Amino acid sequence: DLKELINKLRDTQTLSKNEWIRLIDGRTPELADYLFENAREVRITHYGHNVYVRGLIEFTNYCRNDCYYCGIRKSNLNAHRYRLTKEEILDCCRIGYELGFRTFVLQGGEDGWFTVPRLADIVSDIHKNWPDCAITLSVGEMEHDAYQTLFDAGADRYLLRHETYDEAHYRMLHPASLSALHRQNCLWDLKSIGYQIGTGFMVGAPFQTTENLADDMLFLKELNPHMVGIGPFIPHHDTQFAEEPAGTLELTLYLLGLIRLMLPKVLLPATTALGTISPTGREQGILAGANVVMPNLSPTEVRKDYLLYDNKICTGDESAQCKNCLAQRMESVGYHVVVDRGDSLNK
Template identity: 40%
Template sequence: MNNDNQKVIIVCGTTTEMLKADSIIRDNHIEVDLVPTPSQYGSICSTSIALEEVNKITAERILEKIKIKYNIYPYRVRKLLGLMESLKKAKLSTAFQVIMNKIEMGHELTKDDIVVLLNTEEPKEIETLYSVADRLRKEIVGDIVEIRGAIEFSNYCKKSCNYCGIRKGCDLPHRYRMDEDEIMEAVHQLVEMGIRTVILQSGEDDYYDTEMLCGLLKKIKKVTKMGITLSIGERSRFDYLLLREAGANNFLLKIETTNRKIFESIHPDNDYDQRIQCAKWLKELGYVNGSGNMIGLPGQKIEDIAEDILYFKEMGIHMIGIGPFIPAPGTPYEDLPTGSVEMTLKAIAVTRIVCKNVFLPATTALASIDPDGQRKALEVGANTIMLISTPEKYRTSYQLYKNKNMIDIESALEAVKNSNRKLPKYLKLPNKEGIQ
């Protein structure tokens, strides 16, 4: 779709109606794109249909025939009015000021703009970058930090990713698979805390076939009504469809890097094009689509990180996990250096500026190399924390990298408090006093 043309946004009442509208509009040869709903028109986790304004009347006629609930809005840019005025006395480079002016006016940033922001080492410019990202976070998604719980239900994996501590062939002390009763017990513990979304994560383990997973999802939905995020790797489009119909709302499938050569070097038995195809399928099927990247991969350049951020924007990703590379014992990369905390924070900040109405986790990986990492991430644009809710007897066996921080509710509360953010009202915790 030509970004220079005026666009409109179609917001439907439900995901089912959105997918139906998207399909029939495409069938009428109108070019559309599925995008995270702009914050002024809908929630952070919803998807809308973007199309050029010249096709608005035709689209309306099509939608009236199928009788679904919808609204059409202008695709307004989000401006940061007063930004340049507030920076008058700041000593910023000309190139940095030009980009700040683009952000104030709501103009899209180019790859070159993103590279400038990521490259800056001037303390005042870094401070300004973080401040702008935090202001956008506050205006777009507010002060509430979403709390979610991850259950790592299997550390078996058929893939040999060079960076991963549960890769096939890695000499782990203990491989495990949780059965349905164990998973449900962990889910119920999250329900007791008031948490509304569970993340079911594993290696790429074919033991849990689609039929087994669908049965589990249906049971979780029926018993708890929770939102469900899956992070189980690459599957077929039909599998993704069945899992969606069984109750999966969200899917996290990280790209890790959009540099094809680096992707192929770190994933010796994965196919880059297949990973992209899976992301497209998830988008088409109406998932709240998750992705992310690692900062500090071998051979990675600033330009690669910029391309990653543009990929998140162009793919319409809703949840973006950005964390530092951390070497894992027993892997081909075990002796490589850890990724930079500062570059990770800059990438989070720029992603908030570019992608806007998205979930940005304060990642476990960041907390694993910096005890204060989650607080820092929340202060530069992040708005989500994922608890490690795997049963204690399995936790140390799900080591994707060394010295993994087992984020619990106490550490999450501390990060929220220290960043002057707010907890969601749905949490049922006796020790959340002192935090709004």
């Protein structure tokens, strides 16, 4: 009868909250295999065997926020802080363009040094130099006007995970100055401005219940984003969640498959965190329905400092190595990295 629910999801892209809970709680290895077969079929219908790449540039690890799970939270005094200069960021893009990247993702903490005019200046320089590339920003919560200015400067896309839909759960993961509703409102602002938006959450975050996950699925359905980034929560030794267990590969893959069936045309990355909890996590993510990978383009010297969680992979590699490594990994499971902006078909 749970297979029937998977069929229903595949055929109608919609489930009730109760059905989501049953489908998540009732999962078995056999059911997961059935889900992944369906998810791959849907993925191949829309995206073939192509895998899109995004060059991730982690340009600052200063952050004004204090999310309890995050290794670069403000109150982690052991974090070694850095920010890249504009020239360093442009160098990353130059290297990335030669390696075949047509999307650059500028991600960082909420760093007051990077004011909106400074960010807009960097975005517009990237836009001028590489007009055939998409520019994705991932720099947290801002006012509508700030998002608009950055969009006008040439940013196309914005990644902002909603983290968890439920306000009470949100408060267990963040200080009181932050709220789930404010973050969701940022996503609606970004969408109304015209950004292609990405949202998502951590699988197995502390205190997360199946009901929370069901709410997350319903929120994703309502928001209908262009991209959904989910990855396992992984503890960081300098946070209060240091002793919490990491999210599992098994549940992350299962949710990837479910998201593929719910939003057939969405962009779905197999994340670095997934590759961190299992050596073949990203390959398995692709086989569960994912279609994006995000190799690191940050300068090697700073990578070990952008430590959101422990044992993060790729911190010692050159950008070219990282790109080639991922290209080979995708080939090993029958998929191909392509040179393409990789715009979402989910419009």
